[in-house]
Structure formats: C-alpha cells, structure tokens
Amino acid sequence: MDITFLLEIVDEAELAALFGLATGAVFGFAAQRSSFCLRAATVEFARKRLGPRMAVWLLTFSAAVIWVQAAQLAGLFRSSDARMMAVAGSWSGAIVGGLMFGAGMVLARGCSGRLLVLAATGNLRSVISGLIFAVVAQMTLHGWLAPLRQWLAGLWVTPGGHNVDLLPALSLPQEAGLVLGLACAALALWLALRNAIGWSTLVFASGVGFAIALGWTLTFTLAQVAFEPMSVTSATFSGPSANTLMFFLTDNPVLDFDIGLVPGVFLGALVAAALARELKFQGFDGESQMRRSMLGAALMGFGAMLAGGCAVGAGVTGGSIFVATAWLALACMWVGAVVTDALVDQAPSAATPSTSHHDPAAPETVPAE
Known part of the structure; x- marks a missing residue:
C-alpha cells in the first residue's frame, strides 16, 4: 500500500494522528453498535452462562486474529516490528497487572475501552471513571506510581530484550494463527446462533x-x-488515554497515532449512538456505586500499565499477534474478573434471601456497561 502521496499533503506526525483517528472511529462505531465488552463476557462466564456477550467478545477476538494474520501472510504487516513485540515483556507485570485490571473492570462495570464508548453516549459515570483511569495510568507511567510499576515489572521479564512470539515458541507455522482465528470464529458463530444474535450485531462485532x-x-x-x-x-487505551490527557495539559503537545485514537473512538461511538437514538445522560445511582467505580478505574489504570495493555490493548491487539505476555495478561484478566464477580456481586445476592426466582445469569443482569 503506497501512502507516499499522503506525506506530500501532511507531515508524518499529522498522518499518524489521522490514522489513529480513523482506526478509533471504526472501533468506536462498531463497539457501540455491538456492545463489545470483556467485562460483560467474563461475568457471563463467571455465572456459568455462555450468552450473547461471550459470543460478541469471541467474534471480535477471532476477527482481529483473522484479519491481522491474513494481513501478515499477505505481506501488509510484520508482527516482529510491532512495538509490544520489539521490547521486553514482563511476565510478573502481566500476572499482577492482569489480575488488577480484571478486578477493576468488574468494579467499574466496564473495561477502559467500554468506558470511553459509553462516555460518548452521555454516561457520566463512565466520564468520571475514564478520567480517573487516565490520571492513574499517567501516574503509573511517569508519576508517583512509576517506581512501583517498574519494580513489579522487573521481577520476571522475557529474555533477549524482546517479547515472545507464541507461534514460533510453540514450533507452529505462521498459518497456525489464521487457523486458530477461524476455529475461534466458528465457536463464536455457534454461540451467536444459539443465543439468536442478529446479523447486524455480528457484523459490528x-x-x-x-x-x-x-x-x-x-x-x-x-x-x-x-x-x-x-x-x-494499534488500538489500546492505557498509554493513549494517559498521553491524550497530557496532550491537552502541556504547552508542547506532540501528535502521534495514540493522540488520534482516543478522540476517534469517542467520535465514532457518538455518531453510532446518535444514529441509533441512544444518547442519554446517566449518572451514579448512589455513593456506593461511585466509590466502587472510582476504585475499579484506579485498579484498571495501574493494572493496564503494569500488564502492558488493557482488555483491548493486551487482550485483543496483543493477542492478535500472539504476544506471549499479552495472552498471559488476558488470562489473568479473566481470572481477576471471575473471582471479583464471585466475591463482590454474586456472594451478597446468594447470602440475601429473596422471594424472587430471578435467574442471576439472565442477560439483563449482565449489562454491557
């Protein structure tokens, strides 16, 4: 793909920001229409139910793997050049950060990407939580929490000064990534048919x-x-959220892909919500929910920077190129989310007698927020 003609119109930094804006807009529009959310999928799984949220997440993950691996086989992309593959990864950071992020997204009722999408629809809870996430992420990257992050990340790192590509590490051919993506897509489509998910939701996922x-x-x-x-x-929301925050707070802003990504997601989700007439202001239901969301956002901010990415950055973006620490972080996010849901959300309802026969695994108890 020849883009040299674009560099005659805008400079490199501006073009990178425009690419981030375009990527974010596609992500935001599709995520809003499909209600894509890792937190909702993990809660369904925790409640022993493979429902529509799980199908949407699996389809998104498999589509990312298929498209990325196909692009690599076609020579349009090379995973070894990816930033997260070219630098050393942290096994300890993936474990601790993944567990923290998983717990945080259950408490905040949404991962960092989902919070940004919901903020565009008028959800003020997500606006506050998203700002806390960005501030803590920045503190973890360059602020007071940076020494703790560096210490935890340095406990166990990948050898050789770069991350581990799972495919060659497992002696698998490059084509195995595409095959795995297709198998995951088949499972997602089976779950979609089982849960009677409409085709429009599948397309957007x-x-x-x-x-x-x-x-x-x-x-x-x-x-x-x-x-x-x-x-x-590509798309991630830990570093870009922190960088976008500082872009608007400093007197020497620098344009790059990350700076375009976050506004792009917001605009894409805003347009999608407006077209569907789903713009609506929403606030916190009470003080307890506010405390819970703020704590969850803070855990996600630190956890994402420690793990090397958020539910999207590590869980889907890193997973699509088979970064070993990204897959470990994703697994730990699932564990953290499942355990937190069991201890915080399921345990109180199980301990409280109820005359209702409402199924706790029903779809309405697993909102996409």
Missing part, C-alpha cells in the same frame, strides 16, 4: 476486530516510508 487490523496495517505502512522512527501499534 467483527468490525471491532477489523479496526485492530486496520491500526496495525496503517502504522506498519507509515513506519516503512517515514523519515523519523514511527511506532507500529
């Missing part, structure tokens, strides 16, 4: 995965022709 591949391909293509070194990356 796949669109979220396509946005991941779009980001990888665009940044890789730009890196090949740019004069200055450019990061090969």
Whole structure:
C-alpha cells in the first residue's frame, strides 16, 4: 500500500494522528453498535452462562486474529516490528497487572475501552471513571506510581530484550494463527446462533476486530516510508488515554497515532449512538456505586500499565499477534474478573434471601456497561 502521496499533503506526525483517528472511529462505531465488552463476557462466564456477550467478545477476538494474520501472510504487516513485540515483556507485570485490571473492570462495570464508548453516549459515570483511569495510568507511567510499576515489572521479564512470539515458541507455522482465528470464529458463530444474535450485531462485532487490523496495517505502512522512527501499534487505551490527557495539559503537545485514537473512538461511538437514538445522560445511582467505580478505574489504570495493555490493548491487539505476555495478561484478566464477580456481586445476592426466582445469569443482569 503506497501512502507516499499522503506525506506530500501532511507531515508524518499529522498522518499518524489521522490514522489513529480513523482506526478509533471504526472501533468506536462498531463497539457501540455491538456492545463489545470483556467485562460483560467474563461475568457471563463467571455465572456459568455462555450468552450473547461471550459470543460478541469471541467474534471480535477471532476477527482481529483473522484479519491481522491474513494481513501478515499477505505481506501488509510484520508482527516482529510491532512495538509490544520489539521490547521486553514482563511476565510478573502481566500476572499482577492482569489480575488488577480484571478486578477493576468488574468494579467499574466496564473495561477502559467500554468506558470511553459509553462516555460518548452521555454516561457520566463512565466520564468520571475514564478520567480517573487516565490520571492513574499517567501516574503509573511517569508519576508517583512509576517506581512501583517498574519494580513489579522487573521481577520476571522475557529474555533477549524482546517479547515472545507464541507461534514460533510453540514450533507452529505462521498459518497456525489464521487457523486458530477461524476455529475461534466458528465457536463464536455457534454461540451467536444459539443465543439468536442478529446479523447486524455480528457484523459490528467483527468490525471491532477489523479496526485492530486496520491500526496495525496503517502504522506498519507509515513506519516503512517515514523519515523519523514511527511506532507500529494499534488500538489500546492505557498509554493513549494517559498521553491524550497530557496532550491537552502541556504547552508542547506532540501528535502521534495514540493522540488520534482516543478522540476517534469517542467520535465514532457518538455518531453510532446518535444514529441509533441512544444518547442519554446517566449518572451514579448512589455513593456506593461511585466509590466502587472510582476504585475499579484506579485498579484498571495501574493494572493496564503494569500488564502492558488493557482488555483491548493486551487482550485483543496483543493477542492478535500472539504476544506471549499479552495472552498471559488476558488470562489473568479473566481470572481477576471471575473471582471479583464471585466475591463482590454474586456472594451478597446468594447470602440475601429473596422471594424472587430471578435467574442471576439472565442477560439483563449482565449489562454491557
């Protein structure tokens, strides 16, 4: 893909930001229409139910793997050039950070990406939680919490100064990634049919995965022709949230892919919600919910920076190129979320007698927030 003509119109930094804006807009629009949310999928799983949220998450994940691996086989992308693959990963960070992030997203009733999407629809709870997430992420990256993050991350790191690609590490051919993605997609479609999910939701869930591949391909293509070194990356919401916050707070802002991504997601979700007439202001239901959401956002902010990515950045973006620590972080996010739901949300309801026969695993008890 030749993009040199674009560099005659805008400079490299501006083009990277525009690529981030485009990737974010696709992600935001598709995520809003499909109600994509890792937290909702983990809660369904915790309550022994493979419902529509699980189907949506699996379809998004599989679509990302399929598109990214197909792009790599076609020569449009090279995972070894990806930022998260080219630097050393942290096994200890993936474990501790993943567990913290999983617990936090259950408490906050949404992962960091979902909070951004909901904020665009008028959800003030997500606005507050998202700001706390961004502030704590920045503190963890460069502020007071940075020494603790560095210590925890340094306990156990990948050898050789770079991360581990699972496919060659397991002696699997490159095509195995595409095969795994197709198998995961088949499972997702079976769950979708079982839960009577409409085709529009399936298309938009796949669109979220396509946005991941779009980001990888665009940044890789730009890196090949740019004069200055450019990061090969895609959608994630830990570093970009912190960087976007500082972009508006400093007097020397620098444009890059991350700076375009967050506004792009917000605008894409806003347009999708407006077209569906789903714009509505919502606030906290009470003080306890506010405390819970604030704590969850803080846990996600620290956990995401420690784990090397959030539910999207590590869970889908890193997973799509088979970064070993990203897969470990994703597994720990599931564990953290399942345990937190069992201890915080399920235990109180089980201990409180009720005359209602309401099924705790019913869809309405697993909102996409």
